[in-house]
Amino acid sequence: MTHVVFAVPFAMDATLRFVQAACRLRAEGLRLGVLSQDPIERFPPELRGEFDAFHRVPDAMDASQLTEGVRQLARALGGRVDRLIGILEPLQEALAEVRERLDLPGMRPEAAHRFRDKALMKDVLRSNGLPCARHRLCTNAEDAFAFGRESGYPVVVKPPAGAGARNTFRVDGERELAGYLRTMPPSPGDPVLLEEFLFGREFSFDTVTLDGRHLLHSVTEYAPTPLEVMQTPWIQWAVVLPRDISGPEYAPIHEAGARALDVLGMDTGITHMEWFRRDDGTIAISEVAARPPGAQFTTLLGYAHDMDFYEAWVRLVAMDRFEVPERRWAAGAAFLRAQGEGRVQGIRGLEEAQAEIGDLVVEAKLPQAGQPKASSYEGEGYVILRDEDTDRVRGGLQRVVSLLCVDLEQGGAP
Numbered sequence: 001m002t003h004v005v006f007a008v009p010f011a012m013d014a015t016l017r018f019v020q021a022a023c024r025l026r027a028e029g030l031r032l033g034v035l036s037q038d039p040i041e042r043f044p045p046e047l048r049g050e051f052d053a054f055h056r057v058p059d060a061m062d063a064s065q066l067t068e069g070v071r072q073l074a075r076a077l078g079g080r081v082d083r084l085i086g087i088l089e090p091l092q093e094a095l096a097e098v099r100e101r102l103d104l105p106g107m108r109p110e111a112a113h114r115f116r117d118k119a120l121m122k123d124v125l126r127s128n129g130l131p132c133a134r135h136r137l138c139t140n141a142e143d144a145f146a147f148g149r150e151s152g153y154p155v156v157v158k159p160p161a162g163a164g165a166r167n168t169f170r171v172d173g174e175r176e177l178a179g180y181l182r183t184m185p186p187s188p189g190d191p192v193l194l195e196e197f198l199f200g201r202e203f204s205f206d207t208v209t210l211d212g213r214h215l216l217h218s219v220t221e222y223a224p225t226p227l228e229v230m231q232t233p234w235i236q237w238a239v240v241l242p243r244d245i246s247g248p249e250y251a252p253i254h255e256a257g258a259r260a261l262d263v264l265g266m267d268t269g270i271t272h273m274e275w276f277r278r279d280d281g282t283i284a285i286s287e288v289a290a291r292p293p294g295a296q297f298t299t300l301l302g303y304a305h306d307m308d309f310y311e312a313w314v315r316l317v318a319m320d321r322f323e324v325p326e327r328r329w330a331a332g333a334a335f336l337r338a339q340g341e342g343r344v345q346g347i348r349g350l351e352e353a354q355a356e357i358g359d360l361v362v363e364a365k366l367p368q369a370g371q372p373k374a375s376s377y378e379g380e381g382y383v384i385l386r387d388e389d390t391d392r393v394r395g396g397l398q399r400v401v402s403l404l405c406v407d408l409e410q411g412g413a414p
């Protein structure tokens, strides 16, 4: 029996898919305690019926409250907790802190901090000879202007521990930088990260690591970059996991990506790295998260390898088990995103899309009438395609984004 506490601060869909997987693994001897700041009623009834124990704390991002919560759950689970796990990116440092306090296995605070602080992460990568963008963490406007002059424009400005490309911008010159610094003035307590702007194509590099051994890696092509999607309202994001990633074009990230995880201190888990290939072929690592990827990537990993990656993650971090699968398919997702303001009224182009590429569709979540417009580049819904032929998936996704159109009720209640 493995006694696992899953920290789920909020009962959000993205996290619940992992919680569902944990519930299914009760059949393999897992006992599950759930720690949340949401009341248990927020969890779907069929799911909460599977929890062996549940405990609510006022603030599930706070290490002290989490520690006390794990102690309570240990009592409810018959005296002990073996693992503390969680998906949410901003939670990772608090989880590491609790593990240290309670002497539980898993990532500890120093490593968790290197994966959360994008400036420190780049310091560590660069000092180990790994390629990444030039950067400076700036606590005042003068530092930021000096970086712009030394590095040259464009630069990227971002919060040092942001997510979802929020408050992340390309800045093309000094005047634009001055505007940004006026709206988001940096201070010692609230610094801003400036980076050299990387031109080229963006990808992810996702791995499964067990006891420091990288057992599996996956590459995802982004089209276009999340930053371009955020800044261009009519663009819909698409991502592709090519079937064959053994070619020389991916050799540099395979080598650098694995070494980056080593120097950052990855022990056991699924990781999500983002990187660029510049037009001259050189690569740069952009950021790394010590958690499974979001945005349907975990679902896509499952389709590419014919296995349930949600369960694979739980088995890995709760039971130290992972069976390396074969990559049999190309898979990809198009994210459906409405333009303008208001609520979703409907979606056009479904029949045509169905006729053209319906045979490639393995999963879809279509935007529903009345749904509020999404604020992220993941939009209001998605379509997942799979085929043995990577180019068919690439082409199919382009058809999805050109044929499907999400309409909003203009002027409707926000």
Ligand SMILES: Nc1ncnc2c1ncn2[C@@H]1O[C@H](COP(=O)(O)OP(=O)(O)O)[C@@H](O)[C@H]1O
Residues within 6 Å of the ligand: 133, 156, 158, 161, 162, 163, 164, 165, 166, 168, 195, 196, 197, 198, 199, 202, 225, 226, 227, 228, 274, 286, 287
């Ligand atoms: N140095 C850079 N050069 C070019 N684009 C960048 C750079 N840093 C970030 N971006 C773009 O901004 C997006 C969000 O930045 P990222 O550091 O990944 O933050 P987040 O944690 O919000 O995902 C990236 O996916 C990429 O498209």
Ligand SMILES: [Mg+2]
Residues within 6 Å of the ligand: 164, 165, 274, 287
């Ligand atoms: Mg990112």
